[in-house]
Amino acid sequence: MLLALAYPWLAHWAAGGSDLAASLALADLVLIVLVEGLLCRRLRAWLALAAALAMLAALHGTVWPRVLLLAPPMLFTGLVAWFFARSLADPRGALITRIVAALDRCEPAALPPRLHRYTRRLTAAWAGVMTLLCVVNGLLALIAVPDGALALLGTRAPLTVSREQWSLFANLLNYGLVGLFFVGEYALRRRWFPARPYRNFLEFMRMMGRLGPEFWRGLFTRP
Incomplete structure (x- = not known):
């Protein structure tokens, strides 16, 4: 619930041009999708989280995180x-x-x-x-x-x-x-x-x- 409540504000912050906020908003979305698997300690959920965070790190500083938020x-x-x-x-x-x-x-x-x-x-x-x-x-x-x-x-x-x-x-x-x-x-x-x-x-x-x-x-x- 906290992750869901945080997303709109992070995404709106990102609209001001903040690369950090855009990456955080996308990471928040990833956590919302994977949270059940993470809490149940499912390996595939943790691997998916690692892959998503690695992709966000690679895209940080480009326009793509803000484009994905559309x-x-x-x-x-x-x-x-x-x-x-x-x-x-x-x-x-x-x-x-x-x-x-x-x-x-x-x-x-x-x-x-x-x-x-x-x-x-x-x-x-x-x-x-x-x-x-x-x-x-x-x-x-x-x-x-x-x-x-x-x-x-x-x-x-x-x-x-x-x-x-x-x-x-x-x-x-x-x-x-x-x-x-x-x-x-x-x-x-x-x-x-x-x-x-x-x-x-x-x-x-x-x-x-x-x-x-x-x-x-x-x-x-x-x-």
């Missing part, structure tokens, strides 16, 4: 959008439908019809929001100067944004918009479905956490 905001939002959208065709139920059913301790099919429809539509709404953010992140990465994708290819875009403006959206506002949608939807849900098994937002988050790592891992795997 990709994660688009890849992250695109991957999340894909998980939400893919679950709409899952015979076990849409992603949020399964989460709500787990909180209610029942099968997705046993949810009240109105709540079942709402959770399915909410899953589709999350897929749409994350797809929109993915597209916006991709467009901004294309037109950022001086080291956006088009600028590096020697093409001048008709409309450009500074690296700092791209970073402000991709590394900070991105997550703020996601959080705002999450909190806003919670408030709407409390109004439309007042009889829920939690009394407030804090209790809701605690119940989400108590579902456990096995549930969350299974949620994103194919049947």
Whole structure:
């Protein structure tokens, strides 16, 4: 969690031109991906970490670490959008439908019809929001100067944004918009479905956490 919280600030710091911050942000991403294997002392995880750090050391001082940081905001939002959208065709139920059913301790099919429809539509709404953010992140990465994708290819875009403006959206506002949608939807849900098994937002988050790592891992795997 601390690694995930640190990444947006390191990436935004790197947008100011800091080579050190760019390398640290990429190293932070590597640790986020490998942390479970590292804690379990898996040899391949430690070898992957060593290889990644060696590559970052070789690239330090070049433009490439900052160029590589253009990709994660688009890849992250695109991957999340894909998980939400893919679950709409899952015979076990849409992603949020399964989460709500787990909180209610029942099968997705046993949810009240109105709540079942709402959770399915909410899953589709999350897929749409994350797809929109993915597209916006991709467009901004294309037109950022001086080291956006088009600028590096020697093409001048008709409309450009500074690296700092791209970073402000991709590394900070991105997550703020996601959080705002999450909190806003919670408030709407409390109004439309007042009889829920939690009394407030804090209790809701605690119940989400108590579902456990096995549930969350299974949620994103194919049947």
